[in-house]
Amino acid sequence: MEGHDLSKVTVVDDPQLLQDKISAVRRAGPAKLQVIADFDATLTKYFVNGRRGQSSHGLLKQGNPEFDAKRQALYEYYHPLEFSPTIPIEEKTKLMEEWWGKTHNLLIEGGLTYDAIKESVASSAIAFREGVVELFELLEEKDIPVLIFSAGLADIIEEVLRQKLHRSFKNVKIVSNRMVFDDSGRLISFKGKLIHSLNKNEHALDMAGPVHEHLGEPNGIANDSASVKARTNVLLLGDHLGDLGMSDGLDYETRISVGFLNDNIENNLGSYRKAFDVVYLNDAPMWGVVNLASQLCSSEGV
Secondary structure, three states, X not given: OOOOOOOOOEEOOOHHHXXXXXXXXXXXXXXXXXXXXXXXXXXXXXXXXXXXOOOOOOOOOOOOHHHHHHHHHHHHHHHHHHOXXXXXXXXXXXXXXXXXXXXXXXXXXXXXXXXXXXXXXHOOOOOEOOOHHHHHHHHHHOXXXXXXXXXXXXXXXXXXXXXXXXXXXXXXXXXXXEEEEOOOOEEEEEEOOOOOOOOHHHHHHHHHHHHXXXXXXXXXXXXXXXXXXXXXXXXXXXXXXHHHHHHOOOOOOEEEEEEEEOOOHHHHHHHHXXXXXXXXXXXXXXXXXXXXXXXXXXXXXX
């Protein structure tokens, strides 16, 4: 994008490897490409108006202060455990299941309504990175599916997309915890397996199966599950090293990984630059990814 100088915020550890991957994806063509993206702090900004932006889970207000306070107390107890370097992964996974399970039960018990979700999103400090709309438009035009994997709540993410982007994209699908509402719009249960921060990757592609099938509906991209699985080149977007696991269940040929390193850069840059093909620093906009995606979709000079 002209006028967007990304040189100060872009780190590429191995430019030749990246170039080789770009060439391989271009040779295979757009029909072989899919995009897998994390949501919070990847598609959305890390800072909003100078303060830490809200996550799709964190913005939710139930309209019931007692239950909001209970969920906040769970956050304060479990969040430090999620990032503790001393808890073994099996134990940590059980703790995350507990946290998400208790949180979901509080949402049901507290009588969450769809209207409360709409109001929460409307008053939230959540915003997309500049360039996200242009990225989605480019990918929609080229019939490239975008799967958003999140340990958050699908219904909230969909509402954020509706309210903040003001248009829908037939190629964008969300693989996340999905709510079931009764006829009066009250939450009564959750569908399918629980997706939390430590198993998001393990279940993501199983859960994407039905999503892939929906891409074959008349108003979606003309692809069934098998042909999306045949999209063996992946552009992966994430903000944590763990997000690299989002493509684990996929038998991919070429994967180009983009990491957003939003804060604590000095301590994390070494590991991010080794793990991701491209790293964007300091809560960067999405223009670099728009450029990259348009290169990947271009057949000129292949």
